[in-house]
Amino acid sequence: MANGSRQAAWEFFGAELKRRREEAGFTQVELGTRVFVSGGYIGQFEQAIRKPQLDVAQRIDEVLQTDGFFERLWRKLIKEQPYTEYFAHAAELERLATEICEFAPAVVPGLLQTREYARSVFLASNPLAPDEYIEELLKGRMDRTRLLKDATRPRYWVILHETVLRIPVGGPSVMAHQLEHIAALARERKALVQVLPFATGAHPEMGKMMWLMEFEDAPPTVYTEAVLSGNLLDEPAVVKRNRTSYDHLRAAALSLEASLALIESAAEDYRRCASTT
Incomplete structure (x- = not known):
């Protein structure tokens, strides 16, 4: 399903929700209270x-007595979209964000990945998958990376642990290209990139990725991910705590200039290694 068709389908979901809510005599606030979200x-x-x-x-189906209509429609829309179910909501919100702050402890974030790097990551996770499946995953990943090329792109601030620079995903040539790509985005001011060096030692998010999103007309959200699972959290106290952790990471990381120099140095090392093999 193309992006435009998928959006139209979600608009149908929304229109049906409004129609059935009004038929049941609920305001947005009243329905929200019953399904444990805000009226907004x-x-x-x-x-x-x-x-x-x-x-x-x-819960909407239960309250409006719609016999599973919204669950069935939700499952169909999620199934036909190019991301895993647990990441689908985060991917949708990503397009609406005005600011994204991300911490990557081990792997280059999806928004920054080159095609070759992404292919290596997907193959490592799916060693027996057919080429068609890997290509489908790659298409979804590369579609996401276009976000940073849009004129209306969000302000994107990413902190990479030095581990990200040192794990040779795909081999020296792939890594050289990947790090050169990140450096180019930083130089073009399409992303603010910092590196958290090994010398920092212990830090607030040991081994955990973190992804904070801000919006124009919605509360901020934090996304965290584990093995085959993801969590979108917007409870104010949780978001505030994660924002504080991110601020600590940002303070401990190298400056933008020093980070860029380290990334370019690592890229050069990989490029040199690739030329000798």
């Missing part, structure tokens, strides 16, 4: 600005 969220669902999570769609 119900409004954003109805306008297809934000997509509900599965448990919310299920």
Whole structure:
């Protein structure tokens, strides 16, 4: 399903939600209270600005007595989109964000990945998958990277642990190209990139990725990911705590200039290694 068709389908979801809510005699606030979200969220669902999570769609069915209609529609829309189910909501919100702050402890973030690097990551996770499946994953990943090329791109601040620079994903040539790509984005001011060096030692997010998103007309959200699972959290106290952790990481990381120099030095090392093999 193309992006435009998928958006139209979510707009249908929203229009049906509004129609059935009004038929049941609920305001947005009243329905929100019953399904444990704010009335503002119900409004954003109805306008297809934000997509509900599965448990919310299920509770809407229960409250509006719609016999599983919204759950079935949700499952169809999520199934036909190019991302895994647990990441799908984060990918949708990514397009709406005005600012994204990300911490990557081991792997280059998806928004920064080159095609060759992404292929190596997908093959490592899916060693027996057919080429067609890997290509489908690559298409979704490369579609995401276009976000940083848009004129309306969000302000993107990323902190890479030095581990990201040192793990030779795909081999020296792939890594050289990947790090050169990151350096180019930094030089073109399409991303603010810092490196958290090994010398920092212990830090607030040991081994955990973190992804904070800010929006124009919605509360901030934090996304965290584990093995085959992801969590979108917007409870204010949780977001505040993660924002504080990110600020600590930013303070401990190398400056933008020193980070760029380290990235370019690592790229040169990989390039030199590639030329001798």
